[in-house]
Amino acid sequence: MAEFVTVGDSAEVPEGEAKAFDVSGAEIAVTRIEGQVYAFSDICTHRHCNLANGGEIDGFEIECECHGSVFDIRTGEVRNPPATEPLETFEAREVDGQIQVGV
């Protein structure tokens, strides 16, 4: 059972944008698609670039700005190389206007 940690206010993550949070030392990106929040590792599995800052979100995909790797935000699966390893994903929820991530 994941332990949920409050990372910030819901207003910090508008629709279609991503923001990185430090969650117990782990860099985790939170995004909001169709109103729902999603959390995933902010570190691209290819060359360790940060995804939230500069990554392009298109539907349920995020594209790393460094070398173009594309991941599915919901599952972490690689949708486009050069990355070959999936992103770690985390449970995310909103409680009383706060975003919580399960780690």
Add this chain to the structure above:
Amino acid sequence: MSEEGDVPRSIVIVGASLAGATAAGVLRAEGYDGSLALIGAEDEAPYERPPLSKEFLRGELDFEDALVRPASWYAEHDVDARFGTRAVQIDVHPREVVLAGGERLSFDRLLVSTGGRNRRLEVPGSGLPGVFDLRYHRDAQQIRDAATEGARVVCVGMGFIGAEVAASLRTIGCDVTVVEIFETTLYRILGPEIGRVLEGIHRDHGVTMHFSDSVERFEGDGRLERVVTDSGKEIDADVAVIGVGTEPAVEIMAGTGLDQDGGIPVGPGLQTAVPGVFAVGDVARHDHPVFGPIRVEHYDNAIKMGEHAAHAMLGSSEIFDDPHWFWSDQFDSKIEMAGYAPTWDRMVVRGSQEERSFCAFLLDDGGVIRSTVSLDWKRDVRRSFGLIKAQVAPDPKALADPDVDLRTLVPEGPEEEKA
């Protein structure tokens, strides 16, 4: 052996490169379960070359982290990986690849991804110890070993490789001088205006640059001691790194008519004139539906062509119309470029060249956007892909306005592309 158009049972990939390894991965991911051989002259499993002039050269990345796939992947996926093995000839009748030593591998489909090789600088002393060029892992390792902090380094040529090596070695504390034949850095690719912005970045970081000059000879008693230029400059040096361009490694195609100086010609779908034989990456001269016949040396193109050729070998007849994209890291700056524009008529800029943060659009004489290049400017180069593929002439005022999302400038209709 299968007929053309049938499902292949034997595929050989010559060139254990990023393109070749990507194709192998896609073939297996798509369920192809026939024989698959991957032949490479280098001893290592396929690796990514961009870090060789950047993170690896600065000692920030282990070589294993530059591998396209873990070295164990190939055996695990039943790939007959022959690393350290040179393929010497292609026979079209019968369809066989001849390896050094005489072994023959038959194929239904062949992918050639042999890449390029560095142009040589044929001047006296170019064989002296201390004079390097950079293409392979071993080259980067040798430069890294020789160019320690305080070493006097001369970079010959300031294209992308030369500029990246200069930046990386300056960053780790070498004393770096550049000798470049053109009037500024990256002149041929980016033109004088953008080239001078990058020149300024290098100058601010303490790189000494001599333009409109070239190397007359390397001198030294048993190893490199100085570089002498055409204009008579004598530059004391411990290390020289030559980066004066590449040429495609086409000789494997000797006898087929495809071993052309400009690269192996391939059609829009990446197939050569020989049915079932494909070429991708730096070695391929591709009949691009937007840009015409071009050969590029881009990392992303190697991946995309490798993927595309894998699908093509399995029967897809789609054309390859990627708009091309690459990046370069120099000091803390990132350059990105998309499209293809050997010349252009007009440049429209959003952002500021003075502040070294901008995106420039290179337009032809009809105002059609041919290429986009940015310096420390997020997103817009990749957002311009749809515009470049659509071959349209956007309103220059919209291009110059940072608040206009480039994706909204692509005309609606069948040509609309996802950015």
